[in-house]
Amino acid sequence: MTPLAPLPKGAAAFREFYGFHSPQHVDDAGHATKAWESRLMLISLPAPLSLSWDRWIHVRQVRLHPQCASHFDRFLREVYAEGLWQFLDPFGGGYAWRLQRGSAGALSTHAFGAALDFDPAGNPRGRAIEDCRMPRDVVNIARAVGLACGADFATIDVMHFQAGEEW
Numbered sequence: 001m002t003p004l005a006p007l008p009k010g011a012a013a014f015r016e017f018y019g020f021h022s023p024q025h026v027d028d029a030g031h032a033t034k035a036w037e038s039r040l041m042l043i044s045l046p047a048p049l050s051l052s053w054d055r056w057i058h059v060r061q062v063r064l065h066p067q068c069a070s071h072f073d074r075f076l077r078e079v080y081a082e083g084l085w086q087f088l089d090p091f092g093g094g095y096a097w098r099l100q101r102g103s104a105g106a107l108s109t110h111a112f113g114a115a116l117d118f119d120p121a122g123n124p125r126g127r128a129i130e131d132c133r134m135p136r137d138v139v140n141i142a143r144a145v146g147l148a149c150g151a152d153f154a155t156i157d158v159m160h161f162q163a164g165e166e167w
């Protein structure tokens with residue numbers, strides 16, 4: 001198996017790793033520019049996932065930054081291969097231009113195309129993994145490929161997986 005590149009730690013390393021420069025990538029209205037969004041890519045999922053806000057819609061691809069796409073691709077394929085795919089359903093979201101929850105001004109890792117959420121109702125923010133639907137096996141697969149999991153955050157967020165730490 002091909003080794004994956006190390007992922008960033010800390011806000012400055014995160015911005016550098018993902019090549020984000022505010023003046024170039026944020027427009028006058030505070031939105032992501034086309035230059036930023038054109039950097040992102042789609043990866044295919046091993047199997048469809050329903051959307052958490054509309055279970056009739058099924059997602060077959062997710063939008064990610066190319067710097068972390070291989071990490072997420074390996075994570076998703078290993079979860080599928082281990083028969084744990086049902087624990088990622090429904091899909092809670094990926095790329096979204098927004099601030100970090102509870103932050104006055106820090107961009108979310110979702111805005112970098114470096115985070116995915118799974119089953120928000122079954123893995124509510126603030127609840128320990130033992131009280132969530134997400135099994136530790138899924139979290140361990142994420143850690144093994146270098147992803148950070150919200151199960152390890154000071155404010156627990158078991159549904160959340162991101163490519164980079166200490167953001």
